[in-house]
Amino acid sequence: MSSRIAALDLQVVGKPRRRVDARAKVTGQTRFADDLFLPRMLHCKLLRSPHPHARIRRIDARAAVTAPGVKLVLTGVDLPIPYGILPVSQDEHALCLNRVRFVGDPVAAVVAVDEQTACEALDGIRVDYEPLPTIADPEEALTTPQPRIQPYGDGNVHKKVALQFGEVDAAMASADRVFEDIFFYEGSTHLAIEQHAALAAVDPDGKLTLWSSTQTPHYVHRALSRVLGISPAHIRVIATPNGGGFGGKSDPFNHEIVVAKAAMLLGRPVKICLTREEVFYCHRGRHPVLMKLVTGVNGDGRIVAMDLQTLLDGGAYGSYGVASTFYTGALQTVTYEVPRYRFRGCRVFTNKPPCGPKRGHGTPQPRFAQEIQLDKIAVALGRDPAELRKSQLAKPHALTANYMRIGTMGLGECIDRVVAGSGWKNKHGKLRFGHGVGLACSSYLCGAGLPIYWNALPHSGVQLQLDRSGRVAAFCGATEIGQGSDDVLANLVAEVLGIDPFDIRLVSGDTDLGPVDLGSYSSRVTLMMGHAALQAAERARDLIAQAVSASLEVPASRLVFAGRRVFDAEAPARGVSFAEAVQRGEAMHGTLGTTGSYTPPESAAKYKGGGVGPSPAYSYSACVVEVQVQPETGWVEVEKIWIAHDIGRSLNPVLARGQVEGSVYMALGEALMEEMAYRRLPRHLSGVLVHKFPSLLEYKSPTTLEMPEVITYLVENPDEAGPLGAKEVGQGPLLPVMPAVANAVYDAVGVRVDEVPITPEKVLRALGDRESRRCGPKSFPFIVWPEPLKVAPPWEGGDGTAVNEKPRRRKEGVLMSPDVVQPGLAPHPSTPEAGQKTESSESSPEMPEVLR
Amino acid sequence: MMRCGRFHYHAPRTLRDACAMLQDAGSDGMLLAGGTDLVPNMKRRQQTPKVVISLRHVAGLRDAGPDGNRVRLGAMLTLSDLTAKEEVRARHTALFKAAAQVATPHLRNMGTLGGNLCLDTRCNYYDQNYEWRKAINFCMKKAGEICWVAPSSRRCWAISSTDTAPALIALGAEVALATRDGERTLGVADFCRDDGIQYLTRNPDEILTQVLLPIPAPGESSTYWKLRRRGSFDFPVLSVAAWIRRPPEGRVEAARLVLGSVASRPVIAEAAAGLVGTTLSEDVIEAVAEEASRLAKPLDNTDFSLGWRKKAARYLITGALRELRGDDPQTLGPLARRAAELAPVG
């Protein structure tokens, strides 16, 4: 099939094209959430905790409630139902109920006539806190079970997972060499330029609409229904174009729920725009991960077994954390052959903003470890790092030890391209002191095989509607976050119908108007929405072709859709315009509309935890980085990068290259400077634990001046699991860059920095350490692991199930909140209309007293 | 977005009016030039003036021109105005390089020379919003009692972070300060004070109107090196301004070396005397750099680690002096390229 795909004669796909939303973006006409204004709109501000961990004893909001211009004050008791992105971590409240868990946790909300008034009214809310001891890092979390940050988990351990594929210990014992290394990957945040913003309004018919800069309107839709207790059919979520997301807008957020509630209570539109500091507190970024990687190899460096332990600093809430934990192990097997593999991961709670998914979700950290360790193995065995990798690439069209099903696998070609392009053979180990090159590879998912909540429905749906003018409208729940998802939709529909992408009216990211798409995360959109779009478009083409075939008396199979015409392949002059063709279709079939949908194939991984990692296809990347390192100061300058990405097929090369370059840019930030650093003040003085500098100036991220030249190679090897063979490009190309930089630093000055960011201080420290020639973590804490689930690899007769697992019943989850409640528009106790202050009726001793 | 508190806004058109308004406002008043420092500080409640007096429309403050053997530069010239002047680029290299490396092009289009000289001192326990500072219980520079950087200290160690002040001191510049009653001039070095809170000797009712810059005699040359993590945007973490007079092929007759961002004011390195009478041999440069770098006593309140900043100080001083000797900074390695590099001026 893939050769058939490769041979397709494509009109739109693969041609470098201006993206469909480019004009609006470059002329400043794209309307982001913050650009929306509605008549009588009110503004909301959140009061956030100044304590990293405390019980809320009392909230006195009387001064705020009575301040001129203030319309409403909300506290935790107003939104008591918890929520969270994963069904297993429903641990968030829109406003903290009785406890705050990090500096920045929201406690109360003020809604007022304008933002200034709302800001000022925050000063009128007095919160009485009882501070609690804090947990600053994973080591502390492991050794301090009390006080617990969350009521679930084990002490302050959120989740431990252990999986074993084959007899790892025996294989390790038989290995010629065993390499054991400890790595640390610092946390970083997404730093999308657009700060989160949301606007909620009650429609004239009483239904609720929320506009929000979210990557996952469908999940926000579910959370709103749950927390507000209203039917999802009465809620509409519109994802506004995101000014960047990168995973940071994939959770349902407290501010979204708060403005929705406020709009319902007040019957007026309510808007909120977060400040940059607040975005740092929303976080959900890269988990800091400490890793211990033990790999056994035979004499020529082939891996015989791998044993990985990871320790994740999760911050104060669950978020995607359980999935993140599995992801720190799941994709270690898809690049090189790993015949036996053990993975154990542990996520802990700390009093910091929650970590979650950031571009590469959970996989850049272990990838960093593995790619540096391979470099060390190559050095120890005197092999060329590129050759060492090429000699043991994972097999295409095969299962891995942990039952990931690989389709096409272009990593070998990726390596060849960057090796040739960079002149690797003449550079590696051969440049003068202070100059070096490093190589690393990676792989990433093209969409998660399972949805976030269990269900058997399609992951993406597309609906087309065509009319006699020749206009085609495409409806889809997919979310444009800047990555170009709208362009993919237009591109594929145009290709099939033989029209121009600009002819298509796109309606996306709107839960009322389009079929469900799960959202812009896990690099799923091109593949999943792409299939749905192709299916819908092919169905439309078939309907039209049937009608045109009848009127032109040409067999439908001979009709070509191209250049806004439908014509006979054998006599191209014989044909009709596309609009006429649609008219004939409409005449024959009635109003023309079609749908398409996509559900990923069933995974081969049947063991518990096997839900994370399987994907319809995997993309591959290889990268060579050239650096100059100044030995006196440790200063590292990245001079040039060559990167090859196996994209299957590039639908629009302009966007594909943009994604590769953007990934490289983001990766360089993580490699060299970005750091979610926290600071705990001296214990005897305040002991408070704060983000070191939640600001765009002091959180160091590269500028254009730090960006080196990047040479991008797109390797096109169509994968039959992808639409027209396409695979992802949004996340994968980020992954190889960090370890390639570390390997290049080693090539330049002979020292290892086994952690990111690779700062000049660390390089200098490594240079100064004559013994180890290394800077990095020295030990991995002792963790009591559960007995791993044991799964025999496919080549040892396994069937994807664990031998020591109790049979599981797959719970059919509740798709949406069943309780249908009409939105209540009665005045809230704190509205001036309702007048008087009321005491919170909650009498539970745990609940704070609320005065307003 | 973050919002400023409420304040009265005045927009005088003459210096006399501005002086009068400033004096009338007393301790409640502050001057606004480009606002690139003051406005963010007001949003974060670090500075909370009740009266803001804008200098934007005050006549004459944006003038520039020769005055005997000096040039006068109006305090309201923007940094972009300054770097666009060919004579600044050609004759006052240290000032040009300093101004050209402030912040970003956008901020240089707004930020002024006067505002840069009066820039608030910086510290990462202080350059935070109100809520953050409340979380740590404030510090003595604003609303608190303790210094979080040095808890046993009785003073504030916030860092002088202006790029132009060290350059102007090295160039021997003076400032003119006006009040309702008259004008005085003093050396830029005397304008600065080593205290994180009272970091200027300026009286509260004085307006900085001009900078007076000597026109260099033949044989004089200067440079400015700035250390920061990125090639744009960042405040200096350490800077070196150097000036010498040395006839062609001759020996150094006079030298000044000033370190920026190592204390609450720019620090004059007496070690520069060691350059006089020499031909700037490698030994001399290294000895002077070694001695001068001892003035850098970094505290943990800005970017990079302490130990590394100390090492970098020596490296930067060496590099700046080599450049004055005639070496091409391009050949001195990537950090030198970064530190001596001119941010794209636009």
Ligand SMILES: Cc1cc2nc3c(=O)[nH]c(=O)nc-3n(C[C@H](O)[C@H](O)[C@H](O)COP(=O)(O)OP(=O)(O)OC[C@H]3O[C@@H](n4cnc5c(N)ncnc54)[C@H](O)[C@@H]3O)c2cc1C
């Ligand atoms: C992101 C960012 C990065 C920055 N990076 C740098 C940097 O790298 N280097 C650097 O030096 N600065 C930097 N700055 C600070 C600032 O932009 C510059 O220092 C600028 O020159 C300040 O000038 P201004 O006219 O905007 O000052 P304003 O903000 O208007 O004023 C600054 C202070 O000076 C006082 N003042 C202004 N004019 C006068 C006067 N004529 N007489 C008396 N007092 C006066 C004001 O009352 C105020 O206290 C940065 C700022 C930002 C926001």
Ligand code: SF4
């Ligand atoms: S040096 Fe000390 S007193 Fe001064 S701003 Fe920093 S923490 Fe505050």
